[in-house]
Amino acid sequence: MKRFRCEVCGHEVFFDSTSCVRCGTHLGYLWEDDRVASLGLSSRWSRCANAGRAGCTWLVSRDADLCESCALTRTRPADDDLEGLSLFPVAEESKRHLLRDLARLDFPVVGKAADEEGGLAFDLLSSVDADVTIGHADGIVTIDLAEGDDSYREKVRRRLAEPYRTMLGHFRHETGHYFEWHLVESTPRIDEARDLFGDERADYQEAIDRHYADGSPDDWQDRFISEYATMHPYEDFAETWAHYLHIHDTLETAVEFDLISPIDPDMAFDTLVTEVWSPFATSMNVVNRSLGQRDLYPFVLPRRVVEKLVFVDSLRRR
Missing domain, CATH: 3.30.413 (Sulfite Reductase Hemoprotein; domain 1)
Known part of the structure; x- marks a missing residue:
């Protein structure tokens, strides 16, 4: 997550802030601009109709109801x-x-x-x-x-x-299931995906039954991000997709709060994982252990998993 500041007084606010604790300005998030805006600085915006029922903190244009x-x-x-x-x-x-x-x-x-x-x-x-x-x-x-x-x-x-x-x-x-359906299954990338994750046409119910009856392969940690990912190629992709988002969001936050140095946007993703993410994840885990807590990121990324993450990264529009 990036850092946000109140447009009125400059005090730090957050993604889900609805008011500034320093100056009291009413705030909301604008998705299209990726910024926390002041409701008092423009008459163009109002709160989403779900502000009360769903606790929504996003803003909408005056002629819209839902964000x-x-x-x-x-x-x-x-x-x-x-x-x-x-x-x-x-x-x-x-x-x-x-x-x-x-x-x-x-x-x-x-x-x-x-x-x-x-x-x-x-x-x-x-x-x-x-x-x-x-x-x-x-x-x-x-x-x-x-x-x-x-x-x-x-x-x-x-x-x-x-x-x-x-x-x-x-x-x-x-x-992850949705974007595999959209960006992979009906595209020329499907053969590459099958080489990495397996054939998604395998019977899903049979895979579930086998997984819960027999458990994961003994060597699953050499090839998969989690035991759940071993169940079926669909789950392997979705688990990998989720971790791809975990990594990007956490590193963005770490850079914004000066926990790590800014990252070269042209850095290859496999380099990002091995040289930036893995050392940072280890440090997070050690800090948590120092507080008597479980690891924040209790996962290991073997080479095969990194290759799968690189595939997910290649699906981005650039």
């Missing part, structure tokens, strides 16, 4: 679902963060309103009355709002023996 992020939500909890509504803002916050990631990296985001067949939309569903399966199908990303509850998410993480589980991670992972 670019909220407009992508196809389904939300019912008005009488108080538990679902209480977790709705957590999911929307992660979605806003994701969309900034994608825009900054020049991955196009087109909603279903503009492209009904190939566009992107989100179903943010409450599992109060029925189970919700997190996933992607035909441009629809489904998220279980229960994952916004820290205790629930930690319980699931422990049950599945995962090293890492966050709401933002879910959004990043599931949009």
Whole structure:
């Protein structure tokens, strides 16, 4: 995340700030400009209609109701679902963060309103009355709002023996499925992807059954970013995509807060991973251990995984 400052007094503010703590100016985020703007400096902007219900901090033009992020939500909890509504803002916050990631990296985001067949939309569903399966199908990303509850998410993480589980991670992972569908499967890049990730035409249900019956290959750490990535080529790509976004966002933040030196924009991505990301991730982990906490980034990036990350990087529009 980049650093933002109040346009009125220059005090530091943040991506989701709604007011400046120094001067009290009302603020909001403009996605198209990637800046936190003052509502008092222009009559062009107003708050998104979801400011109250979803805690949205983005601004819209006066003739619009929903911001670019909220407009992508196809389904939300019912008005009488108080538990679902209480977790709705957590999911929307992660979605806003994701969309900034994608825009900054020049991955196009087109909603279903503009492209009904190939566009992107989100179903943010409450599992109060029925189970919700997190996933992607035909441009629809489904998220279980229960994952916004820290205790629930930690319980699931422990049950599945995962090293890492966050709401933002879910959004990043599931949009990986969407962008593979869009940028890889129907393009000449599919053969290259199959060489790296495997044949995505393999039966998905059989792969799930095999994974949960037999576990991961003994040598999975030499070829995959996580055990979940070993289940099916689709999951390998989505896990790699999520880590690609993790890396870029974290390094942007580290540069903005002077934790590392500015990065040459022309640096090859494999060099970025080995010479910048890996040393920084190690330092983050050691700092966390010094505080008695788990590693912030509990992953190892073998050569094969770096090659997969380089492939994801090559999908960017430049």
